[in-house]
Amino acid sequence: MGILENPLPVCREPLPSALLCRASALPAQRIKEIEAEMARTQKNKATEHHLGGLKAKLARLRSQLLDPPKGSGGGKGDGFDVARQGDARVCMIGFPSVGKSTLLNSLTATSSQPSAMTVGASGTSAGTDSVKQLSAVGAYEFTTLCCQPSVFYVNNAKIQLLDLPGIIEGAAEGRGRGRQVIAVAHSCDLILVVLDATKDDRQQQLLVRELEAVGIRLNKRPPNISLRVKKGGGLTVNFTVPCPRLNLKTVQQILQEYKIFNADVVIREDCSVGLFVISIS
Structure with a gap:
């Protein structure tokens, strides 16, 4: 067994700002990679399942950018933490x-x-x-x-x-x-x-x-989709209307991307993969 020269010490202090910036850049780089993969993937019946998974990954990574890294101090207290008031x-x-x-x-x-x-x-x-x-x-x-x-x-x-x-x-x-x-x-x-x-x-x-890009759709009502997360029992997905642009396999893949393994889902209107991702993100 080789001996490591100059072993790295165990760091118990908050990460330096340079490392935090590098960590926050990881989702942005991954976003660019996924967007490039989606751009070169042909849209057809055979690839819709793959594209659905990519869209779910893309939405999840973009939501991560909205949450400041732990220990970065870039969240509350930076001039954006304004208490809600009024009607x-x-x-x-x-x-x-x-x-x-x-x-x-x-x-x-x-x-x-x-x-x-x-x-x-x-x-x-x-x-x-x-x-x-x-x-x-x-x-x-x-x-x-x-x-x-x-x-x-x-x-x-x-x-x-x-x-x-x-x-x-x-x-x-x-x-x-x-x-x-x-x-x-x-x-x-x-x-x-x-x-x-x-x-x-x-x-x-x-x-x-x-x-x-972050799920804010101006002047559009949210899709008529209900999602109830539960503690067990697996996934139950019900379509009350024909939905040719979305199938059970794609719904399951998107939910798994969001670490949702037990939930009741009811889809009451024809919607695309992108709209379904927005409704749960």
Whole structure:
């Protein structure tokens, strides 16, 4: 048996930031590999089962990018951990410098003067000390670096409005602050897409693509699929309607990819493999 020179010590301290960055890059690299494999795989009856498994892996890896690595300190407390309040939560998503902060300041009337729309925690009118400061506005990109919350009222309903940093292309793979921004968007009841009216429709197409990559489908209702995870008994899958684009074998493979081995699944509408993955992710 050979003796290892300079053996590595047992590390009981938190991982250094360089190793954490390397660990977080692993899902992004795997995502690119799966996307490349899907691009070169022909779509036909013989490959639909294989493609279904790849789509499930892709969705799972992208969801991992939304969760910060343990010990990285990149989750709560980094300016994105905003407590939910009010009757509904709305966030604004767009590219940098499209006017999100300006719109927030206009809608919420946040200023140094007391406003009739401003209500304190006790339900009475608040003074200038309880009014939030203006969200930063600048003539340069990336003025907003964290989540800026504010509140406004519609028919006596309290709406929490979040101004999020601008995202860039590749946000779904973790570029920029896309991971944190998309994680906040998942927690909102409404996503307000803010666009630059002086530019073409490509910016809207890019935003929709980035959101759909992590399972956020704008202006579309969720598929009529129910999933009830149980402690035992295996998988039970029932189709109440004909579903030519999805079969039992593919459903089982997708669920196993998510480590779901015991569950009752009811599919009440014809849906694709991608929609089924979105419904359970």
